[in-house]
Amino acid sequence: MQRGSFQWMKSLNKAIILNKIRTSEPISRAQIAKETKLTPPTVGTIVKELLEQQLIQESSLGESQGGRKPTMLAVNTSGFHIIGIDVGLSTIQFIVADLSGKIIDEQEESLIMNVTEEEFLTIVMNGIQKLIDKQSDLKYIGIGVAMHGIVDAEKGVAEFAPNLKLRNIPIKEKLEEVFEMDVKVENDAKAFALGEAWFLQQLEQKSMIAVNIGRGIGAGIVIDGKLYNGEHGIAGEIGHMIIDIHGRKCSCGNNGCLQTLASGPAIVTRTLEVLEENSDSLLYHWKKEQELTAELVHQAALEEDQLARQILRETGNYIGIALANVVHVYNPSTIIIGGGVSKAGEFILHPIQEVLKHSVISEKAKATAVSISRLGEYGSSLGAVALILSELFEPEMTDH
Template identity: 30%
Template sequence: MRRTSRDIRTANRYEILRHVITESPVSRPELARLTGLSQATVATLVTELSELGLLVEAGFEDSEGGRPRALLAVAAGRGALVGVDVAETYVHAELFDLSLTVVARADREVRPGENGPEQVVARIADAVDEVLEGHVGRVLGVGVSLPGQVDREGGVSVYAPNWNWHDVPLRALLAERIDLPLHLDNPLHASTVAELWFGAARGRQDAVVVNLGTGVGAGLALGGGLYRGIGNSAGEWGHTTLVLDGRLCHCGNRGCVETYVGAPGIMLNLRELSPGSPLLHPDDQTATVRALAAAAAEGQPVAVKAVQETARYLGAGIADLVNLLNPEVIVLSSWVTTCLGELLLDETRAAVARHALRHSLAGAEIVLSPVPTDPVCLGAATFALEQALAPAPRRTP
């Protein structure tokens, strides 16, 4: 895809603001070093961002002689962003100031059988209304992360297998309820950006962010930036085959990674080990995973075994990513990872070591996400921020 000069300027503004947010306060020469842009280009972009009300000067750098260098910081209170994490069982929204600090949160449940487009739109709109209640000032935009494949340019949910959605014009439906700029993408891309900005992928060139929820996927950061693929659908690792002729997946294939390490797959792992386990909540995957995590933490044998089985499958799948991509870091993220925590991490590391090529794995770390807030909301907010930084199109006479 050819990039226009407007695209390049947007990307450069975004990079400058990204580094000011994560390194604040920072000088112009340091921004040139961090971004690889010339000092003249940095000076121009900083002026533009200041005129947009996004940057302010925040004192001066100590100098051993010569003119002190002005330090820059983000103007945190001069705007807000909303990030929305839409998953198969919940909608979580967060309001951020311009330093990407969380100001407000809201949650809505998505119950089985209540996942039609109109129902999901209503829950998103309600959550956004709640986080904006009482907010005074400009809102630059709302970033919405949706499960499955998303056409971010067209604002369409192309395919969400767990809901059986096909080509749903979600941005248009949301625009009827939310009168703000709207930007759609998926959780793989959102969580990867969050890790690049504030998490375990920060400063790394090549990283994989493995999302474990109802659905499963792997966000990719290659060469220091988010990798989307030609159709914005890179990362659908959850629908690669792990077991030939294995469990039936919502996508229509059998033996997908997701069917063994996503929340419904973990329930099956537990049921196969102990069909009558009191940890099973047949109609509530969240309650089952939480009960399993609590029991495993207490050392209950069946629970520990279920986590080990899950990690065995997960490790084999991650080993494929290690052998294929040779990343610096693999980050385990999303709510299933948060629930199962260190036990899942330890068992997964051991399983990866059994399956991955030694040289491919030698330089790689496998870690839990350190992002303190919902990484999908955080990443979704950055997508809204990126679009807000686009220069106004030139008017032709």
């Protein structure tokens, strides 16, 4: 695909028809015209173009309504592919997915310490090139990048990536120049939220918040089916919601942010603080042989270690308090939790639900649905894929 290939999608009618097919497939031309209120000739012309571009295909024959059976249309999910990239703390995950989000291949690259902008971009470009070389018979339609920190999604610039200590990385510009396809860049938690909304078809639910809890904590807010950025792009930074004004100092300079209490590193810090007085805990013994991690705390909890279970219960309580605040501000229909810490599953989910039940002021909102992401370790990279998919099928979703 050549650069600017999305231009042919910029026609609103085309996007409307393509999205109608995606959400209602298999569907006939007549049904599309009826449901989109576009004229049958318009639908006919655009469907012909979409068929020529191999974005859709003719599938089975539908039920006849008097005349001959109509030809049904469906998205040609394997006609084009998208590269999704999740820039983590020490590694970058690259995936190739088809238009339905099915992962075809993946690649991982390590990030070196104190990387320069040039080195970082080279690592990203090498990872993309390796995947394209491995899957060279596929047709690519775009690259999505989920990046931690503050991102100017419109310009595709990573304004501040605290883990890399880099500022103003022109990711979109550089990748579009080299790979000649559309590139979208978004904050990782926001991309994750978009992916959840897109792949789990929760857009109908209108409002949801997806919280990414790993080394840091961030969230993406979807309102009326659209990613909400806020005036200055920091909507959803719940890692810096202040939970304990007398608490530990956060990297942002404030005290007692959620991130200082419930992130992976915070779980380790809180465990170490009480480990000496808990010599009967498995963790007390494990720590003598290896560095303590949040994963080990989870593992000990699975082995019924009381200290580990208490630490995770408290972690769930802190997240629950933050989410009760979120419910009181946004009142979302659904809350989804992803990231490394979400692997603790029920150990944190149960206390979160208990806090909501106890603290939220409306009977109905007390029961706000909270669940662990089913996208697993691919949450952010599939979210990056969704940045391109939503642009293709529903360009208004990510409009800023």
